[in-house]
Amino acid sequence: MSLLFIQYWDVIQGREKEYSDYLNDTYLAEIATLGLVPVGGYFVEVGFGPRTITAFSSESLEDISRIITGKEFRDLVLGLRKYVANFNNTVLEPDGTVQLGRYPIQKGVYKFNQYYDLRPDMKSKYEEFIVNEYLPAMGKIDYATVTNCWNVVLGGFCDVILEITFKDPEDIGHLLKNIDLQRITRRLIREFVTNYTNRIQRTTKWFSDPRWFRR
Secondary structure (H helix, E strand, C coil): CCEEEEEEEEECCCCHHHHHHHHHHHHHHHHHHHCCEEEEEEEEEECCCCCEEEEEEECCHHHHHHHHCCHHHHHHHHHHCCCEEEEEEEEEEECCCCCCCCCCCCCCCEEEEEEEEECCCCHHHHHHHHHHHHHHHHHCCCCCEEEEEEEEEEECCCCEEEEEEECCCCHHHHHHHCHHHHHHHHHHHHHHEEEEEEEEEEECHHHCCHHHCCC
16 A cells, blocks of 8 residues: 655746756655655646645655654755745545555646545545445546545645546546536535645656656
8 A cells, every 4th residue: 555745845936957957866866765756746737836746655654754754855855945945745645445556656647636624523424425426426437537535644734635637638628527527526525525625737747757766
């Protein structure tokens, strides 16, 4: 079971070249040697910021904790923060409703991610809704996939992130107009969650280079 360690930031205007050099030549490579596997990088096309998102996978919360509290990791982050603002971290754990296994490397895809808090005392009914209604309805949409449903266990601003993946940017328009998605999303918001928001992300080119990835 893969957990995700997510980092968010905005690149400081005028520092783009230094940022790119540090990110590609130092940061990603060194993070990988510490044990966090880079699995995706994104730019937020529509929705709230920060605009740059990186995703790393790990097999345990204990490993993530050990790595991010270590001096090597803290030194790498200090180097990165010379070039970025609005920096933040969060840790995501699968909620068990989607049977994913090891989190796949994300390249050449787009995301429609939904963020929300669960209503008090609705956890079990929410899980039944996701398994029995939401996932079957999404399974009928052949151009989009529910990659996972994540519990936010550290950092962040919400309880849950529902991650949907698609390959063609034109499909987001089809998805948002899909009657079944509209129906199940209305019920999700009406009965089970609060503070709902979403955003559209695309993978960034610098994560297309296979040298940082482990198969």
